Amino acid sequence: GLYQEAHRPQFHFTPHEKWMNDPNGLVFHQGVYHLFYQYYPEDIVWGPMHWGHAISKDMVHWENKPIALFPDEHGYIFSGSAVVDTNNSSGFGTKDNPPLVAIFTYHDPVGEKAKKDDFQTQGIAYSLDNGDTWVKYEGNPVIKNEGIRDFRDPKVFWNNKTGNWTMLLVAGDHLQIWQSPDLKEWVKVSEFGKNQGAHGGVWECPDLFPLKVEGTDMEKWVLLISINPGAPNGGSGTQYFVGDFDGTTFKSDQKEHKWIDWGTDNYAGVTYNNVPNNERVFIGWMSNWAYAQETPTEKWRSAMTLPRKLSLQQINDKFELFNYPLDSVDEIRGPVASEDITIGPKLDKSLTFDHFNKSEVKFKTSSRAFSLDFQNSSGEHLNLILDSEAQQFILDRSNSGKTTFDEDFAKNVQIMPIPDLPNGEYEVRVLMDWSSVEIFINHGQYVMTAQIFPNEFYRNLMISNPSDMELKLDTFTISPIKSIW
Ligand code: FRU
Numbered sequence: 001g002l003y004q005e006a007h008r009p010q011f012h013f014t015p016h017e018k019w020m021n022d023p024n025g026l027v028f029h030q031g032v033y034h035l036f037y038q039y040y041p042e043d044i045v046w047g048p049m050h051w052g053h054a055i056s057k058d059m060v061h062w063e064n065k066p067i068a069l070f071p072d073e074h075g076y077i078f079s080g081s082a083v084v085d086t087n088n089s090s091g092f093g094t095k096d097n098p099p100l101v102a103i104f105t106y107h108d109p110v111g112e113k114a115k116k117d118d119f120q121t122q123g124i125a126y127s128l129d130n131g132d133t134w135v136k137y138e139g140n141p142v143i144k145n146e147g148i149r150d151f152r153d154p155k156v157f158w159n160n161k162t163g164n165w166t167m168l169l170v171a172g173d174h175l176q177i178w179q180s181p182d183l184k185e186w187v188k189v190s191e192f193g194k195n196q197g198a199h200g201g202v203w204e205c206p207d208l209f210p211l212k213v214e215g216t217d218m219e220k221w222v223l224l225i226s227i228n229p230g231a232p233n234g235g236s237g238t239q240y241f242v243g244d245f246d247g248t249t250f251k252s253d254q255k256e257h258k259w260i261d262w263g264t265d266n267y268a269g270v271t272y273n274n275v276p277n278n279e280r281v282f283i284g285w286m287s288n289w290a291y292a293q294e295t296p297t298e299k300w301r302s303a304m305t306l307p308r309k310l311s312l313q314q315i316n317d318k319f320e321l322f323n324y325p326l327d328s329v330d331e332i333r334g335p336v337a338s339e340d341i342t343i344g345p346k347l348d349k350s351l352t353f354d355h356f357n358k359s360e361v362k363f364k365t366s367s368r369a370f371s372l373d374f375q376n377s378s379g380e381h382l383n384l385i386l387d388s389e390a391q392q393f394i395l396d397r398s399n400s401g402k403t404t405f406d407e408d409f410a411k412n413v414q415i416m417p418i419p420d421l422p423n424g425e426y427e428v429r430v431l432m433d434w435s436s437v438e439i440f441i442n443h444g445q446y447v448m449t450a451q452i453f454p455n456e457f458y459r460n461l462m463i464s465n466p467s468d469m470e471l472k473l474d475t476f477t478i479s480p481i482k483s484i485w
Helices: 109-113 327-332
Strands: 018-029 032-040 050-056 061-071 074-083 100-107 118-127 151-159 164-171 174-180 189-191 202-212 219-228 237-245 250-252 267-270 281-285 308-315 318-325 337-343 348-352 359-365 370-376 379-387 392-396 413-417 426-433 436-441 448-452 459-464 472-481
Touching: 018 100, 018 267, 032 061, 032 074, 032 281, 050 074, 061 100, 074 118, 100 151, 118 151, 151 202, 164 202, 174 202, 189 250, 202 237, 202 267, 202 308, 219 250, 219 267, 219 308, 237 267, 237 318, 237 426, 318 436, 337 348, 337 459, 370 472, 379 436, 392 436, 392 448, 413 448, 426 472, 459 472
Parallel strands: 018 074, 074 151
Antiparallel strands: 018 032, 032 050, 050 061, 074 100, 100 118, 151 164, 164 174, 174 189, 202 219, 219 237, 237 250, 267 281, 281 308, 308 318, 337 472, 348 459, 359 426, 359 472, 370 379, 370 459, 379 392, 392 413, 426 436, 436 448
Protein backbone atom coordinates (compact mmCIF):
# COMPACT_ATOMS: atom_id res chain seq x y z
CA GLY A 1 0.00 0.00 0.00
CA LEU A 2 0.83 3.67 0.17
CA TYR A 3 3.88 4.55 2.28
CA GLN A 4 4.60 0.87 2.98
CA GLU A 5 7.92 0.51 1.14
CA ALA A 6 11.00 -0.76 2.98
CA HIS A 7 12.40 1.90 5.35
CA ARG A 8 9.48 4.29 4.72
CA PRO A 9 9.10 6.56 7.78
CA GLN A 10 5.66 6.18 9.40
CA PHE A 11 5.55 9.37 11.48
CA HIS A 12 7.92 11.72 9.69
CA PHE A 13 7.27 13.75 6.58
CA THR A 14 8.58 12.25 3.35
CA PRO A 15 7.62 13.14 -0.21
CA HIS A 16 5.39 10.53 -1.82
CA GLU A 17 8.19 9.91 -4.32
CA LYS A 18 11.59 11.21 -5.49
CA TRP A 19 14.30 13.42 -4.06
CA MET A 20 13.90 15.93 -1.21
CA ASN A 21 16.35 18.11 0.73
CA ASP A 22 16.01 21.32 2.81
CA PRO A 23 12.74 22.54 4.34
CA ASN A 24 11.79 25.87 2.73
CA GLY A 25 9.18 28.62 3.12
CA LEU A 26 8.11 27.59 6.64
CA VAL A 27 5.16 29.83 7.41
CA PHE A 28 1.88 29.61 9.32
CA HIS A 29 -1.08 31.27 7.59
CA GLN A 30 -4.87 30.98 7.99
CA GLY A 31 -4.65 28.01 10.32
CA VAL A 32 -2.21 26.06 8.16
CA TYR A 33 1.47 25.21 8.58
CA HIS A 34 3.16 25.22 5.20
CA LEU A 35 6.13 23.03 4.47
CA PHE A 36 7.85 23.72 1.18
CA TYR A 37 10.98 21.77 0.42
CA GLN A 38 13.84 21.37 -2.05
CA TYR A 39 12.48 18.86 -4.51
CA TYR A 40 13.56 17.11 -7.70
CA PRO A 41 10.51 15.33 -9.13
CA GLU A 42 12.40 13.28 -11.75
CA ASP A 43 14.87 11.22 -9.75
CA ILE A 44 15.96 10.07 -6.27
CA VAL A 45 19.18 12.09 -6.45
CA TRP A 46 19.62 15.88 -6.36
CA GLY A 47 18.79 17.68 -9.62
CA PRO A 48 17.16 20.87 -10.94
CA MET A 49 15.46 22.16 -7.81
CA HIS A 50 11.75 22.89 -7.40
CA TRP A 51 9.79 23.76 -4.26
CA GLY A 52 7.60 20.82 -3.25
CA HIS A 53 4.70 21.62 -0.93
CA ALA A 54 2.73 20.04 1.91
CA ILE A 55 0.39 21.49 4.55
CA SER A 56 -0.59 20.53 8.07
CA LYS A 57 -2.83 21.69 10.90
CA ASP A 58 -0.77 20.07 13.67
CA MET A 59 2.67 19.66 12.05
CA VAL A 60 2.36 15.89 12.46
CA HIS A 61 -0.20 14.89 9.80
CA TRP A 62 0.62 16.25 6.34
CA GLU A 63 -1.33 16.68 3.14
CA ASN A 64 0.66 16.72 -0.08
CA LYS A 65 0.09 19.64 -2.46
CA PRO A 66 1.15 20.21 -6.06
CA ILE A 67 4.68 21.51 -6.72
CA ALA A 68 4.74 25.23 -5.83
CA LEU A 69 7.74 26.61 -7.73
CA PHE A 70 9.38 25.36 -10.92
CA PRO A 71 12.79 26.35 -12.36
CA ASP A 72 12.63 29.16 -14.95
CA GLU A 73 14.94 31.23 -17.17
CA HIS A 74 16.77 32.56 -14.09
CA GLY A 75 17.63 29.07 -12.87
CA TYR A 76 16.73 26.38 -10.35
CA ILE A 77 14.77 27.31 -7.22
CA PHE A 78 17.08 26.88 -4.22
CA SER A 79 16.29 27.27 -0.53
CA GLY A 80 14.47 30.25 0.97
CA SER A 81 11.59 31.38 3.14
CA ALA A 82 8.04 32.72 3.00
CA VAL A 83 6.24 35.58 4.74
CA VAL A 84 2.68 36.79 5.12
CA ASP A 85 2.72 40.34 3.72
CA THR A 86 -0.01 41.50 6.10
CA ASN A 87 0.04 45.18 5.05
CA ASN A 88 0.40 44.33 1.37
CA SER A 89 3.70 46.25 1.29
CA SER A 90 4.59 44.44 -1.94
CA GLY A 91 1.34 45.43 -3.64
CA PHE A 92 0.95 41.81 -4.84
CA GLY A 93 -2.38 41.41 -3.06
CA THR A 94 -4.79 43.55 -1.06
CA LYS A 95 -5.08 44.30 2.64
CA ASP A 96 -8.15 42.07 2.72
CA ASN A 97 -6.31 39.25 1.02
CA PRO A 98 -2.64 39.70 1.92
CA PRO A 99 -0.21 37.81 -0.29
CA LEU A 100 2.06 35.01 0.81
CA VAL A 101 5.48 35.97 -0.55
CA ALA A 102 8.24 33.41 -1.12
CA ILE A 103 11.85 34.59 -1.19
CA PHE A 104 14.32 32.10 -2.67
CA THR A 105 17.65 31.72 -4.41
CA TYR A 106 17.89 31.34 -8.16
CA HIS A 107 20.75 29.04 -9.11
CA ASP A 108 21.64 29.46 -12.77
CA PRO A 109 23.21 26.19 -14.01
CA VAL A 110 24.46 27.87 -17.20
CA GLY A 111 26.49 30.42 -15.27
CA GLU A 112 27.77 27.70 -12.98
CA LYS A 113 28.93 25.58 -15.94
CA ALA A 114 30.66 28.60 -17.46
CA LYS A 115 32.56 28.88 -14.13
CA LYS A 116 31.18 32.35 -13.44
CA ASP A 117 30.83 33.49 -9.84
CA ASP A 118 27.55 35.41 -10.09
CA PHE A 119 25.11 32.57 -10.80
CA GLN A 120 23.19 32.72 -7.50
CA THR A 121 20.68 35.58 -7.15
CA GLN A 122 17.54 36.13 -5.05
CA GLY A 123 14.02 36.06 -6.45
CA ILE A 124 10.47 36.36 -5.13
CA ALA A 125 7.03 34.96 -5.98
CA TYR A 126 3.59 35.45 -4.47
CA SER A 127 0.41 33.47 -3.85
CA LEU A 128 -3.10 34.83 -3.28
CA ASP A 129 -4.69 31.44 -2.58
CA ASN A 130 -2.78 30.38 0.54
CA GLY A 131 0.07 28.74 -1.32
CA ASP A 132 -1.81 26.66 -3.90
CA THR A 133 -0.63 28.64 -6.93
CA TRP A 134 2.30 31.03 -7.33
CA VAL A 135 3.23 33.93 -9.61
CA LYS A 136 6.87 34.91 -10.00
CA TYR A 137 7.65 38.64 -9.78
CA GLU A 138 8.46 40.10 -13.21
CA GLY A 139 11.26 42.22 -11.69
CA ASN A 140 13.31 39.15 -10.64
CA PRO A 141 15.99 38.85 -9.50
CA VAL A 142 15.46 41.31 -6.65
CA ILE A 143 19.06 40.91 -5.44
CA LYS A 144 21.77 40.47 -8.04
CA ASN A 145 25.14 38.94 -7.42
CA GLU A 146 28.33 41.01 -7.44
CA GLY A 147 30.69 38.06 -7.62
CA ILE A 148 30.15 35.79 -4.61
CA ARG A 149 30.06 32.11 -5.57
CA ASP A 150 27.92 30.91 -2.66
CA PHE A 151 25.25 33.56 -2.14
CA ARG A 152 21.99 32.05 -1.02
CA ASP A 153 19.23 30.79 1.27
CA PRO A 154 17.35 34.04 2.10
CA LYS A 155 15.42 33.94 5.38
CA VAL A 156 13.08 36.93 5.58
CA PHE A 157 11.11 38.05 8.64
CA TRP A 158 9.22 41.16 9.74
CA ASN A 159 11.54 43.29 11.88
CA ASN A 160 9.65 45.06 14.70
CA LYS A 161 12.68 47.11 15.70
CA THR A 162 13.07 48.86 12.34
CA GLY A 163 9.59 48.41 10.90
CA ASN A 164 10.78 46.76 7.70
CA TRP A 165 11.52 43.39 6.17
CA THR A 166 14.85 41.86 7.13
CA MET A 167 16.67 39.24 5.11
CA LEU A 168 19.47 36.93 6.25
CA LEU A 169 21.62 35.77 3.39
CA VAL A 170 24.74 33.63 3.49
CA ALA A 171 27.77 34.58 1.42
CA GLY A 172 30.30 31.73 1.58
CA ASP A 173 32.00 32.30 4.92
CA HIS A 174 29.67 34.87 6.47
CA LEU A 175 26.16 36.14 7.02
CA GLN A 176 24.77 39.29 5.42
CA ILE A 177 21.73 41.19 6.69
CA TRP A 178 19.60 43.13 4.19
CA GLN A 179 16.50 45.28 4.64
CA SER A 180 13.52 46.29 2.53
CA PRO A 181 10.25 48.21 2.83
CA ASP A 182 8.43 46.17 0.17
CA LEU A 183 10.28 42.85 -0.39
CA LYS A 184 11.42 44.15 -3.81
CA GLU A 185 14.09 46.82 -3.09
CA TRP A 186 16.85 45.55 -0.81
CA VAL A 187 19.82 47.26 0.91
CA LYS A 188 22.64 45.49 2.73
CA VAL A 189 23.03 46.78 6.32
CA SER A 190 25.50 44.51 8.13
CA GLU A 191 27.62 41.36 8.15
CA PHE A 192 28.50 38.72 10.73
CA GLY A 193 30.78 35.77 11.20
CA LYS A 194 33.94 36.00 9.09
CA ASN A 195 36.00 35.33 12.21
CA GLN A 196 33.41 33.63 14.34
CA GLY A 197 31.98 30.16 14.58
CA ALA A 198 32.74 26.96 12.72
CA HIS A 199 34.09 27.32 9.19
CA GLY A 200 34.73 23.73 8.18
CA GLY A 201 32.46 24.30 5.18
CA VAL A 202 30.30 26.83 3.38
CA TRP A 203 27.67 28.67 5.45
CA GLU A 204 24.11 27.76 4.48
CA CYS A 205 20.49 28.23 5.58
CA PRO A 206 20.62 31.04 8.18
CA ASP A 207 17.90 31.92 10.68
CA LEU A 208 17.68 34.57 13.42
CA PHE A 209 14.97 35.00 16.07
CA PRO A 210 14.40 36.19 19.63
CA LEU A 211 13.71 33.84 22.54
CA LYS A 212 12.93 34.56 26.18
CA VAL A 213 15.43 32.97 28.52
CA GLU A 214 13.30 30.52 30.52
CA GLY A 215 12.39 31.73 33.97
CA THR A 216 13.52 35.32 33.30
CA ASP A 217 12.35 38.39 31.38
CA MET A 218 15.57 38.47 29.41
CA GLU A 219 15.36 38.18 25.64
CA LYS A 220 18.28 36.92 23.56
CA TRP A 221 18.63 36.40 19.82
CA VAL A 222 19.62 33.04 18.38
CA LEU A 223 21.37 32.70 15.03
CA LEU A 224 21.32 29.35 13.22
CA ILE A 225 23.91 28.62 10.53
CA SER A 226 24.22 25.28 8.77
CA ILE A 227 27.63 24.25 7.49
CA ASN A 228 28.69 21.59 5.06
CA PRO A 229 31.08 19.91 5.76
CA GLY A 230 32.47 20.52 9.24
CA ALA A 231 29.91 19.00 11.63
CA PRO A 232 31.22 17.34 14.83
CA ASN A 233 30.35 13.81 13.69
CA GLY A 234 31.16 14.37 10.03
CA GLY A 235 29.56 16.03 7.01
CA SER A 236 26.76 18.55 7.44
CA GLY A 237 25.49 20.09 10.68
CA THR A 238 23.88 23.15 12.20
CA GLN A 239 25.66 25.52 14.57
CA TYR A 240 24.13 28.29 16.62
CA PHE A 241 25.12 31.54 18.31
CA VAL A 242 23.35 33.37 21.13
CA GLY A 243 23.64 37.14 21.28
CA ASP A 244 21.90 40.43 20.62
CA PHE A 245 20.30 42.01 17.57
CA ASP A 246 19.63 45.76 17.53
CA GLY A 247 17.49 45.53 14.42
CA THR A 248 20.45 45.92 12.09
CA THR A 249 23.50 44.12 13.48
CA PHE A 250 23.88 40.77 15.25
CA LYS A 251 26.53 40.45 17.98
CA SER A 252 27.33 37.04 19.41
CA ASP A 253 28.00 36.63 23.15
CA GLN A 254 30.46 33.87 22.43
CA LYS A 255 33.31 33.52 19.97
CA GLU A 256 32.94 29.76 19.54
CA HIS A 257 29.96 27.95 18.04
CA LYS A 258 27.55 25.42 19.49
CA TRP A 259 25.56 22.67 17.78
CA ILE A 260 21.81 22.36 17.83
CA ASP A 261 22.00 18.58 17.29
CA TRP A 262 25.01 16.30 17.61
CA GLY A 263 23.69 13.53 15.36
CA THR A 264 24.67 13.27 11.72
CA ASP A 265 21.17 13.76 10.31
CA ASN A 266 19.69 17.13 11.09
CA TYR A 267 20.68 19.68 8.48
CA ALA A 268 19.49 22.96 6.95
CA GLY A 269 16.88 23.35 9.68
CA VAL A 270 15.08 26.66 10.10
CA THR A 271 12.02 27.96 11.96
CA TYR A 272 8.48 29.00 11.09
CA ASN A 273 7.38 32.58 10.51
CA ASN A 274 4.10 33.74 12.09
CA VAL A 275 3.44 30.91 14.53
CA PRO A 276 0.78 31.86 17.14
CA ASN A 277 1.90 32.66 20.72
CA ASN A 278 5.45 33.46 19.60
CA GLU A 279 6.39 29.80 19.57
CA ARG A 280 9.62 28.96 17.72
CA VAL A 281 9.08 25.81 15.73
CA PHE A 282 11.98 24.15 13.92
CA ILE A 283 12.17 21.48 11.22
CA GLY A 284 15.39 20.08 9.77
CA TRP A 285 16.25 17.86 6.83
CA MET A 286 16.99 14.41 8.30
CA SER A 287 20.03 13.63 6.19
CA ASN A 288 23.64 14.55 5.52
CA TRP A 289 25.29 15.59 2.25
CA ALA A 290 28.07 13.07 3.00
CA TYR A 291 25.78 10.21 1.90
CA ALA A 292 22.30 11.65 1.29
CA GLN A 293 22.23 10.51 -2.33
CA GLU A 294 23.24 6.92 -1.54
CA THR A 295 20.85 5.91 1.25
CA PRO A 296 19.07 2.58 0.57
CA THR A 297 15.57 3.69 -0.38
CA GLU A 298 14.13 3.39 -3.87
CA LYS A 299 10.92 5.29 -4.34
CA TRP A 300 11.83 8.46 -2.44
CA ARG A 301 14.86 9.80 -0.60
CA SER A 302 15.06 11.38 2.83
CA ALA A 303 12.70 12.69 5.49
CA MET A 304 12.22 15.74 7.72
CA THR A 305 12.88 15.69 11.48
CA LEU A 306 9.96 15.80 13.85
CA PRO A 307 8.76 19.39 14.41
CA ARG A 308 10.57 20.75 17.43
CA LYS A 309 9.95 23.61 19.78
CA LEU A 310 13.00 25.75 20.54
CA SER A 311 13.69 27.31 23.93
CA LEU A 312 16.60 28.97 25.69
CA GLN A 313 17.98 28.24 29.14
CA GLN A 314 20.80 29.69 31.14
CA ILE A 315 22.97 26.89 32.50
CA ASN A 316 26.24 27.59 34.35
CA ASP A 317 26.53 31.09 32.87
CA LYS A 318 25.94 29.87 29.33
CA PHE A 319 22.85 30.15 27.18
CA GLU A 320 21.82 26.79 25.76
CA LEU A 321 19.32 26.20 22.99
CA PHE A 322 16.96 23.30 23.70
CA ASN A 323 14.94 21.55 21.00
CA TYR A 324 12.15 19.11 21.84
CA PRO A 325 9.22 17.58 19.90
CA LEU A 326 6.03 19.64 19.75
CA ASP A 327 3.22 18.51 22.06
CA SER A 328 1.24 17.42 18.99
CA VAL A 329 3.65 14.49 18.61
CA ASP A 330 2.10 13.07 21.83
CA GLU A 331 -1.21 12.68 19.98
CA ILE A 332 0.07 9.84 17.80
CA ARG A 333 1.27 7.80 20.75
CA GLY A 334 -0.60 4.56 21.33
CA PRO A 335 -1.60 3.04 24.71
CA VAL A 336 1.08 3.45 27.30
CA ALA A 337 2.20 1.09 30.06
CA SER A 338 5.03 1.99 32.36
CA GLU A 339 7.09 0.33 35.05
CA ASP A 340 9.97 1.29 37.31
CA ILE A 341 13.03 -0.70 36.34
CA THR A 342 15.93 -1.54 38.63
CA ILE A 343 18.99 -3.39 37.35
CA GLY A 344 21.77 -4.55 39.66
CA PRO A 345 25.48 -3.75 39.16
CA LYS A 346 26.94 -5.20 35.93
CA LEU A 347 23.61 -6.85 35.01
CA ASP A 348 21.24 -6.47 32.06
CA LYS A 349 17.57 -6.77 31.35
CA SER A 350 15.92 -7.71 28.08
CA LEU A 351 12.59 -6.34 26.89
CA THR A 352 10.69 -7.35 23.77
CA PHE A 353 8.28 -5.17 21.86
CA ASP A 354 6.52 -5.47 18.51
CA HIS A 355 8.19 -3.36 17.22
CA PHE A 356 10.65 -0.59 18.15
CA ASN A 357 10.86 1.00 14.68
CA LYS A 358 7.61 2.85 15.30
CA SER A 359 7.91 3.61 18.98
CA GLU A 360 8.80 5.95 21.76
CA VAL A 361 10.94 4.84 24.69
CA LYS A 362 10.95 7.23 27.61
CA PHE A 363 12.14 7.18 31.20
CA LYS A 364 13.58 9.27 33.99
CA THR A 365 16.81 8.52 35.73
CA SER A 366 19.52 10.05 37.82
CA SER A 367 21.92 7.24 36.92
CA ARG A 368 25.19 8.27 35.37
CA ALA A 369 25.75 5.27 33.10
CA PHE A 370 23.56 2.95 31.04
CA SER A 371 23.41 1.27 27.67
CA LEU A 372 20.35 0.69 25.49
CA ASP A 373 20.83 -1.80 22.68
CA PHE A 374 18.02 -2.20 20.14
CA GLN A 375 18.39 -5.57 18.43
CA ASN A 376 16.77 -7.60 15.65
CA SER A 377 16.93 -11.29 14.80
CA SER A 378 19.48 -10.70 12.02
CA GLY A 379 22.11 -9.69 14.55
CA GLU A 380 21.77 -6.01 13.70
CA HIS A 381 21.66 -3.54 16.56
CA LEU A 382 21.69 0.13 17.44
CA ASN A 383 23.54 0.96 20.61
CA LEU A 384 22.99 4.08 22.73
CA ILE A 385 25.36 4.59 25.64
CA LEU A 386 25.44 7.24 28.33
CA ASP A 387 28.78 7.51 30.05
CA SER A 388 28.79 10.49 32.34
CA GLU A 389 32.30 9.77 33.63
CA ALA A 390 33.57 10.48 30.12
CA GLN A 391 30.81 13.13 29.88
CA GLN A 392 29.64 11.54 26.66
CA PHE A 393 26.62 10.08 25.00
CA ILE A 394 27.43 7.63 22.23
CA LEU A 395 25.33 6.47 19.29
CA ASP A 396 26.81 3.44 17.54
CA ARG A 397 25.06 2.60 14.27
CA SER A 398 28.01 0.74 12.74
CA ASN A 399 26.09 -2.55 12.81
CA SER A 400 22.55 -1.16 12.74
CA GLY A 401 21.46 -2.63 9.38
CA LYS A 402 22.31 -1.57 5.85
CA THR A 403 25.44 0.53 6.22
CA THR A 404 27.76 -0.29 3.34
CA PHE A 405 26.29 2.20 0.87
CA ASP A 406 28.80 4.64 2.36
CA GLU A 407 32.22 3.88 3.80
CA ASP A 408 31.92 6.31 6.71
CA PHE A 409 28.35 5.33 7.55
CA ALA A 410 29.53 1.71 7.90
CA LYS A 411 31.90 2.57 10.73
CA ASN A 412 29.87 5.36 12.17
CA VAL A 413 30.03 5.93 15.92
CA GLN A 414 28.75 9.33 16.97
CA ILE A 415 29.79 11.14 20.12
CA MET A 416 27.99 13.93 21.95
CA PRO A 417 29.63 15.73 24.88
CA ILE A 418 27.22 16.13 27.83
CA PRO A 419 29.16 18.40 30.21
CA ASP A 420 26.14 20.08 31.80
CA LEU A 421 23.85 17.10 32.39
CA PRO A 422 21.74 17.87 35.51
CA ASN A 423 22.93 16.26 38.72
CA GLY A 424 19.52 14.94 39.69
CA GLU A 425 16.87 13.22 37.64
CA TYR A 426 16.64 13.86 33.92
CA GLU A 427 14.47 12.51 31.10
CA VAL A 428 15.63 10.32 28.22
CA ARG A 429 13.28 10.11 25.25
CA VAL A 430 13.95 8.05 22.13
CA LEU A 431 11.68 8.29 19.08
CA MET A 432 12.42 5.62 16.53
CA ASP A 433 10.93 5.31 13.06
CA TRP A 434 11.67 2.77 10.33
CA SER A 435 14.77 4.65 9.22
CA SER A 436 15.62 7.16 11.93
CA VAL A 437 16.20 7.66 15.62
CA GLU A 438 15.84 10.94 17.54
CA ILE A 439 17.17 11.12 21.09
CA PHE A 440 16.27 13.93 23.48
CA ILE A 441 18.11 14.10 26.80
CA ASN A 442 16.80 16.42 29.52
CA HIS A 443 13.94 17.78 27.39
CA GLY A 444 16.12 18.70 24.45
CA GLN A 445 19.26 19.99 26.11
CA TYR A 446 21.23 17.27 24.34
CA VAL A 447 19.87 15.95 21.06
CA MET A 448 21.00 13.41 18.48
CA THR A 449 19.25 12.62 15.21
CA ALA A 450 20.49 9.81 12.99
CA GLN A 451 19.33 7.68 10.09
CA ILE A 452 19.36 3.89 10.41
CA PHE A 453 18.36 1.19 7.90
CA PRO A 454 17.76 -2.10 9.75
CA ASN A 455 16.88 -5.03 7.47
CA GLU A 456 14.29 -6.14 10.02
CA PHE A 457 12.56 -4.29 12.80
CA TYR A 458 14.27 -4.18 16.18
CA ARG A 459 12.16 -6.27 18.57
CA ASN A 460 14.49 -6.66 21.51
CA LEU A 461 15.89 -4.03 23.83
CA MET A 462 18.82 -4.96 26.03
CA ILE A 463 19.32 -2.51 28.89
CA SER A 464 22.73 -2.85 30.53
CA ASN A 465 24.14 -1.48 33.73
CA PRO A 466 27.92 -1.09 33.37
CA SER A 467 28.39 0.44 36.81
CA ASP A 468 28.90 -0.84 40.36
CA MET A 469 25.71 0.78 41.55
CA GLU A 470 22.06 -0.02 40.94
CA LEU A 471 20.62 1.37 37.71
CA LYS A 472 17.16 2.83 38.23
CA LEU A 473 14.99 3.84 35.29
CA ASP A 474 11.74 5.36 36.56
CA THR A 475 8.41 5.28 34.70
CA PHE A 476 10.08 3.39 31.90
CA THR A 477 7.58 3.54 29.06
CA ILE A 478 7.46 1.97 25.62
CA SER A 479 4.66 3.33 23.43
CA PRO A 480 3.72 2.39 19.91
CA ILE A 481 3.45 5.36 17.55
CA LYS A 482 0.63 5.43 15.02
CA SER A 483 1.31 5.95 11.35
CA ILE A 484 0.49 9.47 10.15
CA TRP A 485 -0.32 8.29 6.59
C1 FRU B 1 21.61 23.14 1.77
C2 FRU B 1 21.67 23.62 0.33
C3 FRU B 1 21.34 25.08 0.26
C4 FRU B 1 20.85 25.23 -1.14
C5 FRU B 1 20.11 23.94 -1.36
C6 FRU B 1 20.18 23.41 -2.77
O1 FRU B 1 21.39 21.77 1.89
O2 FRU B 1 22.93 23.32 -0.21
O3 FRU B 1 22.44 25.93 0.57
O4 FRU B 1 20.03 26.35 -1.31
O5 FRU B 1 20.68 22.99 -0.48
O6 FRU B 1 19.33 22.33 -2.96
